[in-house]
Amino acid sequence: GAVVSQHPSRVICKSGTSVKIECRSLDFQATTMFWYRQFPKQSLMLMATSNEGSKATYEQGVEKDKFLINHASLTLSTLTVTSAHPEDSSFYICSASPGQGGRQPQHFGDGTRLSIL
C-alpha cells in the first residue's frame, strides 16, 4: 500500500531554533500534500495544502512566514517552523495524495512531536 514517511518523529529544541520536518511519499507521486497540527487531546487541524511546484495555500490564521512549506518535488514536502517558541510545541502530521479530488485518499505520515523548551 501507499507509504508516507515523515521525519523526524520527535524533536526537542531550544526556543528560537528553526525546525524542518520532511514528508516523503515512498511509492507514489504526490501531487498534493497536506500539513496538519494537533494539540493534545484535540483534533487534526489543517494548516496548509501544497501542490508540487506552486505556493502552498494556508488556512486562515496560519502564519505563512512562520510555517514555511516547500513542495519541490512529487515525493517531498517540507515544513519549516521558523524561530520556534514554546507555543509551537505540537504534533505535526503530513499526508500525501496521488491526485486531486476526494477520489484519491490521503495517506498519512506517522507524525512529528515537536517540543520547544
Next chain:
Amino acid sequence: AQKVTQAQTEISVVEKEDVTLDCVYETRDTTYYLFWYKQPPSGELVFLIRRNSFDEQNEISGRYSWNFQKSTSSFNFTITASQVVDSAVYFCALSEGNSGYSTLTFGKGTMLLVSP
C-alpha cells in the same frame, strides 16, 4: 461549509462489549467521501475505511462495521467484542469530492478506552 460532529468525547467499555461510535456530518455537496481513522497512543493515523456518498451499503470487516445513513447524515462505527488493543482515539472525517482537493475535515474524535 463542511462539518463533522463526534458528540462522544470519551467512551469506556469492558473487554468483549460492543461499542458504537457516532459520526454526523454536514455538507452541501452531493459527492463526498467519509472516512474513519484510528489514532493509537503512539500518534500515527491508521486508515480504517473510506465510503463515497453514492454507496450506502453497510460494511463489515472482521469485528468492525459501519452504518452509513444519508437520511440522517450519519456514518456510525461499531466495534463488536471490543479488545484492549482497540483503545485509541477514533476520528471521523469528510472530504467533498468537488472541492478540487481531497481536503479532509476531521471531527473532534472519540477516545475509546477498553479495560480488561
